[in-house]
Amino acid sequence: MITTLEAVETDTDYSFETLALHAGTTADPVTGAMLTPIYQTTTYRQAAVGKDKGFKYSRSGNPTVSALERRLAAIEGAEFATCYSTGLAATTALFLALLKSGDRVVSSQAVYGGTVRLLRQTLAPFGVQAEFVDTSNADAFAKALQKPTRLVFIETPANPTLKLTDVELASRLAKKAGALLVVDNTLLTPALQLPFDLGADIVLHSTTKFIEGHNATVGGALITRDASLHDQFLFTRNTIGTIQSPFAAWLTLQGVKTLPLRMARHCENAERIARFLESHPRGAGFPSWGPPDFLSWVPP
Ligand SMILES: Cc1ncc(COP(=O)(O)O)c(C=O)c1O
Numbered sequence: 001m002i003t004t005l006e007a008v009e010t011d012t013d014y015s016f017e018t019l020a021l022h023a024g025t026t027a028d029p030v031t032g033a034m035l036t037p038i039y040q041t042t043t044y045r046q047a048a049v050g051k052d053k054g055f056k057y058s059r060s061g062n063p064t065v066s067a068l069e070r071r072l073a074a075i076e077g078a079e080f081a082t083c084y085s086t087g088l089a090a091t092t093a094l095f096l097a098l099l100k101s102g103d104r105v106v107s108s109q110a111v112y113g114g115t116v117r118l119l120r121q122t123l124a125p126f127g128v129q130a131e132f133v134d135t136s137n138a139d140a141f142a143k144a145l146q147k148p149t150r151l152v153f154i155e156t157p158a159n160p161t162l163k164l165t166d167v168e169l170a171s172r173l174a175k176k177a178g179a180l181l182v183v184d185n186t187l188l189t190p191a192l193q194l195p196f197d198l199g200a201d202i203v204l205h206s207t208t209k210f211i212e213g214h215n216a217t218v219g220g221a222l223i224t225r226d227a228s229l230h231d232q233f234l235f236t237r238n239t240i241g242t243i244q245s246p247f248a249a250w251l252t253l254q255g256v257k258t259l260p261l262r263m264a265r266h267c268e269n270a271e272r273i274a275r276f277l278e279s280h281p282r283g284a285g286f287p288s289w290g291p292p293d294f295l296s297w298v299p300p
Contacts, residue, residue: 016075016190016191016260017260019071019074019075020071020075020191020256020257020258020259020260021257023070023071023074023075024066024067024068024069024070024071024072024073024074025067025070025071025253035250035253035254036063036064036067036250036253037063037064038064038246038247038250039058039062039063039064039246040246040247041058041062042057042058043056043057043058044056044057058243058246059238059241059243060234060238060243061234061243062243062246062249063246064246064247064249064250064253065083065243065244065246065249067249067253068081068083068244068249068250068252068253068256069081069082069083069221071253071256072205072207072211072221072223072256073223075190075256075259076185076190076194076195076196076203076223077190077194077196077197078196078203078223078224078225079224079225079227079230080223080224080225080226080227080229080230081221081222081223081224081230082221082222082230082233082234082237082243083207083219083220083221083243083244083249083252084219084220084221084222084237084242084243084244085218085219085220085242085243085244085245085248086206086208086218086219086220087112087114087186087204087205087206087207087208087209087218087219087220088114088115088118088206088220089220089242090204090205090206090220090221090222090242091114091115091118091204091220092118092122092240092242093222093233093236093237093240093242094182094202094204094222094233095118095119095123095128095151096236096240097229097232097233097235097236098150098151098180098229098232099123099128099150099151100127101126101127101128102127102129103128103129103150103151104128104129104130104131104147104148104149104150105119105128105129105130105131105149105150105151105152105153106130106131106133106135106141106144106145106149106151106152106153106179107119107130107131107132107133107135107152107153107154108132108133108134108135108153108154108155108156108158108163108165109132109133109134109135110134110136110155110158110161110163111132111153111154111155111158111184112155112158112159112184112186112206112299113299114299115153115155115184116132117299131144135154135156135165135170136163136164136165136166138166138169141165141169141170141173142173145173145174145176145177145179146177148177148178149174149177149178149179150179150180151179151180151182152170152173152174152177152179152180152181152182153182153184154167154170154181154182154183154184155183155184155186155187156183156184156187156188156193157187157188158187159186159187162187167181167183167193167195167198167199167200168198168199170183170199171198171199171200172199174199174201175199180201180202180229181199181200181201181202182200182201182202182203182204183195183200183202183203183204184203184204184205184206185203185204185205186204186205186206186209186210186211187209187210189205189210189211189259189263191210191259191260191263191264192263192267196225201224201225201226201229202222202223202224202229203221203222203223203224204220204221204222204223205220205221205223206218206219206220207219207220207221207252208220210259210262210263210266211252211255211256211259212251212252212255212256213255213256213258213259213262214251214255216251216255217248217251217252217255218248219244219248219249219252220244
C-alpha cells in the first residue's frame, strides 16, 4: 500500500487530464470499488505491535487523504503532498514547520488577507518577521531580499487583485538570497501554472476554491519535490493536528477530476467578459472604487 511517506511515481506520459482523473487511486483491492472509499476510522489494526499497513491514527495519516495527496502531487508535477483542514491550516503548518523566532519572510504585498493576518497578528508575537513588498516590481523585490530571509512567499495571480509576480524571477532572487520559494497557486491551479517548472520549492493551495470546485469543502495542501521538506510538513501537521477530514478529501478527489474542463471554461468565460468590457464605454481601466488596499482588509 502506498502511504503518505512514499513518493508519487510521476509518469510524464500521462496528460494532465488523465492525471486529474486517475492519479493516486486504484480500484479497491478488496471489493473492486472504482472510487477510493471514505476511510472513516480513527485507528488501524496492527498485525503485531508496530506492524501496521502504513497507517496508525487518522491525525497522522488516512488512506482517503493519502489518495488525494498523491493526486495533487501528480498534477503539480511533484512527488509529495500533505493535505490540511483548510488553506490557512496549510499556511500555518508551512510557517510553523520552517520558521523560528527571528526568521524573516518576504511576502507579496498583494496576498490573501488571511496570510497577512496570520503573519502579522499570530506569528509576529512569536518573533517571526514579515515584510510585504510589491513582488511585481523586480527592484523592490531584490532590495527586500538584501536582508537575511528564510522564506519568499508569493501569490500569483493574487486574490483578488490579480496582481502578477514573475515566478522564475522570484526563484532566481530567492536562490540568490538562500531562501525557499513558496508559491500560492490557488488561483491558477496546475491546470494553468506549474510553479515547480519555474523554480518553486513549495506550492500551497486552498483546495477550497477551484481544485474542489463545488463549494462543498474547505481544504489546503502543501506540495513539494523535496523529501526532507515533506517530512517536516508531515511532522508539523501531526503535532498541530490539522489533517483534512476523509470526507472532505473524498469530495475533493471527485472535484479535481473536472478541474481541466472547469478551468478551460473559466478562461473562455473570462475572455468573453473581458472582450465585452473592452468594447464597453465605461469598461476601460480600474473602476473608480479600486484597487483597494488589501493589506488592511480583514478576511472572514
Ligand atoms: C489565494 C488564497 N490562499 C489561501 C486562502 C486560504 O484558504 P482557506 O479559506 O481554505 O483557509 C485563500 C482563501 O480565500 C486564498 O484565496
